[in-house]
Amino acid sequence: MAKRGGKRTVGVPYRFHVTPGIFMNSLVPVADNSGAKLVRVIGVVGHYSKSVHRRIPGAGVGDMVVVVVREGKPELRKQIFRAIVVRQRRPYRRPDGTWVAFEDNAVVIVTPEGDPKGSEIHGPVAMEATLRWPTIANLASIVV
Template sequence: MKGIAGHQIRGLQQESEINVIDNTGAKVISIITVPDYHGVSRRIPKAGVGDFVIASVKKGTPAMRRQIVYAVIVRQRRPYRRPDGTMVSFEDNAAVLVTETGETKGTDIKGPVAREAADRWPRIAATANTIV
């Protein structure tokens, strides 16, 4: 898993609740774990923009609720630095549901998507309306 250029600050941790911005039927998910996260012993796994996470659906359609899903973080509230020195933060934390290989499950993404997530996940970039 390659890192993102610049100093990425991971703004979401385990049990964080995130809005889902695609049309899969899930509304809110909670992070279970972050695969390929390398921290020190007993450190809580954290995720930032562009990271792949495993999550549980907390709110959504009855068919989607309580399912274990894969997602990619596309926005975070916590400011992070880009390689050119600008600080970026969004109004909310948001994710897009994907398959295990990175294909998007939904056909539409509402709202902006961070450039870091779009560069790393080409299928999200193709589906997104706005890339910031």
């Protein structure tokens, strides 16, 4: 019997396969001016962690994650937000055969609908993230 309802996605529904580079409990710097400096990943949106025994959910470039702010403005600390992964150190392969790896990991804090909370993004942003989240592409100064 077919499943009913289907998946409800936020952003562009298609996605390139990206090797996961950020996992649960990772401390990741924030690449925007929302006021948060360092966040801890506490979940990956759209990842069902009970599929394989003891598998830790991982996120790649362009994925939405659930984060808690560890360092930043006092009113943001200990608050839970959603964020988009815009850079990862782990190399991943693009469909044209090139391999991409960034110098650091980074996320951008967003609303549950996918709109960025900050008004600018520091550093380069992966092309996969801009294709999936057009609002992030508008704020990105460098797209790699």
